[in-house]
Amino acid sequence: MSNAQIEIQLIASLVAIACAIPGTFLVLRKMAMISDAISHSILPGIVIGFFITQDLNSPLLILLAALTGIITVVLVEYIQKTGLVKEDTAIGLVFPILFSIGVILIAKNANDVHLDVDAVLLGELAFAPFDRLMISGVDVGPKSLWIIGSILVITIGLLIAFFKELKVSTFDAGLAASLGFSPAILHYGLMTVSSVTTVGAFDAVGAILVVALMIAPAATAYLLTTNLKRMLVYSVCFGIFSAISGYWLAHWLDASIAGSITTMLGLLFLTVYLFAPNKGIIAVLYREKQQRTEVLLITFLLHLKNHNDERERHVNHLNEHINWQKVRSKTILDLALKNNMISIGNKIVSLTEKGDEFTTQAIDYIITNEDAQIEHMKDDFFLFRG
């Protein structure tokens, strides 16, 4: 690997971490859209900042642009407060206006500004290593690395200091307020960090990748854990993984790095969405099927318990009486047999002692409306699940 390659991957990874941290809280606050709004509406801030500072990497420009991000949030909330439109509509109203102001400013001054809309939206990670930071003549590395590195250090510091405040105000803003942790301060703090990160990252990776890096890793992590700290760690790992694998994908396909990283983020989410152990689609569908079969099993056992008449319990007539198709009757019968709930003698089905006990308990729970308990019972009784 060349030095430039290592630097690019390092920058991409740091951006990924810096985005994953505020991103986790944005996802939990159901504010994914706001990061999209911020990433677009900082454009006029960047352009105006550039007129003033003539340097895309100046800290002043970052602060000015971040301020535009905060203004976006304030405007969105103001419009929303009027009660005339919903939040998503308010977002849709605000950021295109700010973004287009930025576009017009660029177009009007295209000649003397080396800035174009494509670069803002997509960035160009491949060029990041060329813009070096020189301190008294010594090359200390790419400027983007220093910018995003500083932002990351601040973000981690704030996260450690205010983790409990962020957690309580995200989970229960009312409680946070009553305890004296102003949800407004935390909200705008989070918005500031998100804005600064977006601005600091956009030059290297572009606005679209910033949004993807904020939302996708956190949304993926959310599917895998029920612990906030772990969710943060997973988000960070997914971000880094996508950054590095995306870089190599781009290298291999000779494609845009930002585009490839976004693709990796999407693939990662899709994989987890399908295969996550609890919240994944396949697990959910499997559980539904299992539940359906097991409800039928209980129905079947109840039928056996209620009918002593041998005709009702004859293997060949079962499907007529209980009105099930052959395949279904067979599945259920097999499941009951495997679990030792029934025995079949002379083609007559009877409950075993275990089956009888299970059924009696199940009825009890059903009539006392404690259906949830049946799930625990299944764990005790079943050798094989449906």
Next chain:
Amino acid sequence: MKQKIAVQVDDLTVAYNYKPVLWDIDLEIPEGVLMAIVGPNGAGKSTLIKSILGILKPIAGSISVYGKPYEKQRSLVAYVPQKGSVDWDFPTTALDVVMMGTYGSLGWIKRPGQKEKKAALEALEKVGMLPFKNRQISQLSGGQQQRIFLARALVQDASIYFMDEPFQGVDASTEIAIINILKALRKAGKTVIVVHHDLQTVPEYFDWVTFLNVKKIATGPVKDIFNDDNLTKTYGINYKVSIQE
């Protein structure tokens, strides 16, 4: 002997988007009562509590807790929000939610330690939820979630407790467990204010009641003011509930 006033509300008006939902409320809550706030849906019960707790900014009026503004008395007050007001899919455990009750006394930045954890475990024990301490909160039943909220308030070790519909969606045994804890709090000299919907149980559970519907209709001892007249004024329709039996 004159009773101390725990919470005093004067001329309180609260509005959402400039539309008042509470009009000119005056309310005195004496120390040591177990008080129900009753009123129809949308009457402003939750709004009243949120305003007292400084969660909402009123457009007029003032509130004091033991004679001082709420901001100075935070440590004296605990709050159980309406259950639906939080996201139960939030990635956290029962124990962690109860620990949040200790955050107020910790203040900014300081993190909870062993002492806070011990207090949270004790509170979980009191509401019978110790076995569930490591459960993710979405995997708790509605009644269990309510008990977790109650434990979180208990851990605050306050003098005044505000509870927004703690009996919402709980079964009979949980309701009894909760009311016993509330009665124990009153016995210990605490003031407990509960938004309550089941009018039948008001005389049995509470000794003080406030009728609210945008305006304050009445407030006082249950035995004096809990009658058909006030119920009718509060609920609009001609309210006849045989509460005496």
